[in-house]
Amino acid sequence: MNAPEPIRLDGSVLEGGGQLLRIAVALSALLSKPIAIDNIRANREPPGLKQQHAAGLRLAAEICSARLDGCDTGSCSIVFCPTTKPQLSRCYTADPGTAGSIALLLQVSLPCLIFSPNPSAPPSGLILRGGTNATQAPQIDYTEHVFLPFVRKHLGVQPTLSVVKRGYYPKGGGEVHVSVPPARGPLPAITLTERGPVKAVFGRSYAAGLPKSLAESMRAAATKVLVESGLDPDMIKIDTVREKPADAVGSGSGIVLWAETEGGCIIAGSALGRKGTEPAKVGRDAARELAANLAHGGCVDEYMQDQMIIFLALAAGRSKVKTGPLTLHTRTAIWVAEQLTEAKFRAEESAESAIIECEGIGYTS
Structure with a gap:
């Protein structure tokens, strides 16, 4: 019997970035539908696959034993043809060899691993390497404190995440372990x-390979903006952390904030430190993003x-x-x-x- 023709998708549609690729590949793996994507990341400069996208594709292909064509850095077209349903209760590893986002590797792989015909099957495991706090991607603290709590509360799936080592640009070198038990039936x-109203704001203001005073400056500036937005200072609890050299590769700084509401919602704001940018501005940017997300x-x-x-x-x-x-x-x-x-x-x-x-x-x- 001839294999079905791949469903063709135009990777330049709308946002035209890597997200389209990740969702399409995860759905292809679950539904056993071969896909072909052209014009990948056409709205990015440069277009085509970066190493982190190729690593995510290889990870998804391994999970469902897919035939994968075009998975080279700079490629603007791929064909992804699953040959099995996702193989669960195994441990998978992905490493782009750069500071590419670990959170984005999890985005493409997690949906593939949560569905099992046997809900009592052992969990699947992921060892993901790269950048824990990368630009143009969710920081791993967002994944840990916002995304995964949403998945656990609303989808009945209970993944756990452990940050073994932080990795910063340009070296990467971070490592995160994720355990993914199967869902019990459909989501x-x-x-x-x-x-509901905000009941508390939490946060993590951090510096690695840099003075702790940067983290303290980000926290102070963020707190000031949040109080000016109308939040009670007594409900704001932002930790400051200077990473130990043994716990991080490279240097970096940033802040992640998340507000918990009485209705059980978690709303976030974040910002990364950048060379030449005052830490106080980083703290203000994160707090303003949180305030804007709360305002709507x-x-x-x-x-x-x-x-x-x-x-x-x-x-x-x-x-x-x-x-x-x-x-x-x-x-x-x-x-x-x-x-x-x-x-x-x-x-x-x-x-x-x-x-x-x-x-x-x-x-x-």
Whole structure:
């Protein structure tokens, strides 16, 4: 019997970056649908695969024994043809050899590993190397304190994450271990429309290979902005950390903030230190991002907004989530999900917020 023709996707659609690639490959692996993607990262300079994208593709291909063509740095076209369902209860390793984002490696692999015909099967394992706190990607602290709590609370899956070593630009060298037990049946639909008031703000302000005073300056500036935005100073608890040399590769700094609400929502803001940028500005940038994400009244922040789309598409039944204004990343995620699944999305938008509804496919392995 002839193999089915790959579904062709244009990688330049909408956001035209790596996110389109990650969602498409994860859905291809789960649904055993071969795909071909052209014009990869056409809206980036330079276009084509970077080493971190190639590492994510190789990881997904290993999980589902896919035939993978075009997986070279700079390639603008790939073909990904799964030959098996994802192979679970194993340990997989990925390493781009750069400071490429570990969080993005997890984005492509986690959906592949949470569905098993045997819900009592042992967990799958991931050993992911690269950058823990990279530019143009979620910091690993966001993954740990915002993304994974969302997955555990709303999807009934209980992954755990351990940061073994921090890795900073340009060397990378970080290492994160993730354990992924299988879901018990299809993912439940999510209804999340009432956020409730903020009850606490937590944070991690850090410096590695740099004076701790940078972390303290970021924390002080962030706290000042948050108090000026109307938050009670007694509810703000931001830790300052200077990484031990044995716990980090390279030098870097940054801050991640997350607000927990009485409705069980977690909303974040973050910023990375940059050479020539005052640490106080980094702290203010992170706090202003958090304040902006709180101001729209949504139940998820702008980063969780697009990361949840693949799970809404796979869930059983109708999901309904209140968010801030739709981002281009979210529109791209919805487009990819509708190309590869029968999920149906609808967004009701206003100037300040949106309601995302999705009739999911109730995917089971």
